[in-house]
Amino acid sequence: MTERTLDKLNRPLKDLRISVTDRCNFRCRYCMPEEIFGRDYAFLPKEKLLRYEEINRLVRIFASLGVTKIRITGGEPLLRKDLPELIRMIASIEDIKDIALTTNGVLLKNLARQLKEAGLQRINVSLDTLDSEKFTRLNSRFHRVEQVLEGIEAAAAAGLQVKVNMVVMKGINDDEIVSFARYFRDTQHILRFIEFMDVGNTNGWNMEKVVPKEEIISKIQSEMPIERVEPNYFGEVATRYRYKGTDKEFGIISSITEPFCSSCTRARLSSDGNLYTCLFASKGYPLLQLLRSGASDETIRAKIIEIWQDRTDRYSEERFQLSQEQKQKKIEMSYIGG
Ligand code: SAM
Ligand code: SF4
Ligand code: SF4
Numbered sequence: 001m002t003e004r005t006l007d008k009l010n011r012p013l014k015d016l017r018i019s020v021t022d023r024c025n026f027r028c029r030y031c032m033p034e035e036i037f038g039r040d041y042a043f044l045p046k047e048k049l050l051r052y053e054e055i056n057r058l059v060r061i062f063a064s065l066g067v068t069k070i071r072i073t074g075g076e077p078l079l080r081k082d083l084p085e086l087i088r089m090i091a092s093i094e095d096i097k098d099i100a101l102t103t104n105g106v107l108l109k110n111l112a113r114q115l116k117e118a119g120l121q122r123i124n125v126s127l128d129t130l131d132s133e134k135f136t137r138l139n140s141r142f143h144r145v146e147q148v149l150e151g152i153e154a155a156a157a158a159g160l161q162v163k164v165n166m167v168v169m170k171g172i173n174d175d176e177i178v179s180f181a182r183y184f185r186d187t188q189h190i191l192r193f194i195e196f197m198d199v200g201n202t203n204g205w206n207m208e209k210v211v212p213k214e215e216i217i218s219k220i221q222s223e224m225p226i227e228r229v230e231p232n233y234f235g236e237v238a239t240r241y242r243y244k245g246t247d248k249e250f251g252i253i254s255s256i257t258e259p260f261c262s263s264c265t266r267a268r269l270s271s272d273g274n275l276y277t278c279l280f281a282s283k284g285y286p287l288l289q290l291l292r293s294g295a296s297d298e299t300i301r302a303k304i305i306e307i308w309q310d311r312t313d314r315y316s317e318e319r320f321q322l323s324q325e326q327k328q329k330k331i332e333m334s335y336i337g338g
Helices: 051-061 083-091 108-118 131-140 143-155 176-185 215-219 287-292 296-307 316-322
Strands: 015-017 069-075 098-103 122-126 161-168 190-195 226-229 241-242 249-253 266-269 274-276
Touching: 015 051, 051 083, 051 266, 051 287, 051 296, 069 083, 069 249, 083 098, 083 108, 108 122, 108 143, 122 143, 161 176, 161 249, 176 190, 176 249, 190 215, 215 226, 215 241, 215 249, 274 287, 287 296
Parallel strands: 015 069, 015 266, 069 098, 098 122, 122 161, 161 190, 190 249
Antiparallel strands: 226 241, 241 249, 266 274
């Protein structure tokens, strides 16, 4: 039986984001800077990762609490072996209506078809620059922009609905806002600009490096006429815009300048099975321990209800009021996923 579970701010539990690995083949400066995530970095050992059967069991329990949307993320989720197998398991759960995945796209070319056949519907590919040299500095020394673009095309050809995510940073890639808009306006893929966020503790974030939504809009507006589009559903994180006279759209996720905590219905599961109720949380609840101690579905379900009912998170709305000390202990983005 599905039941509606509300937190302390009356927000229902509707989405679950699952990180399937903390490892990544990129070292994006804003997420896993190379000097911190170097050769000696201690990633999780295999036995500490949630196994697919464990994820499947948890998703069934979450579905019974009202979750209908799943996003698979990481680290880089396509590094996890046999990922289509996990997608297939989740797709067979009746109450799960939507399965999406976020990836850096480099391994997508060879996996897109299998993922689609397994039941994946949507994919978000992260791409911050179309410039090879900048890509080397910002994302990966060992891969090329063309591989990501090929991944995007392979995903679309396989029948996946593709969105492209660009994290915009002042002085780094804000000079590419208009060229990105133009490039993806001419394809059928929806581009989403993301304001650079202060996730984790290692990416050197400060407000000067954020390009606010209004600035992104005015840059595009000065070259191409655009208009606002109504949200698809309540709580949609991206504000949508259309290029006038076309059916092509883009979106902006403005979690810094226009936080959307009041409609946040997302829970997050780290790759080692900790449950988090906010992207900026410092503490998670160890569900893996509970699973492996032989707890029944009913016990796990009751624990999740208790955690969600106790939830008061609204970090993005409180960001500028919190002390430096309160901000220091956040989990890293690569550990919990976006
Ligand atoms: N590796 C995959 C990828 O890059 O798409 C999935 C995991 S990644 C952590 C998920 C998303 O978070 C990506 O779109 C990435 O650009 C975004 N992200 C990471 N760090 C960010 C930050 N500091 N601010 C805004 N978005 C960030
Ligand atoms: Fe890897 Fe994604 Fe983080 Fe880049 S944003 S380092 S691709 S996990
Ligand atoms: Fe949700 Fe936390 Fe982000 Fe607010 S800051 S939208 S509560 S994840």
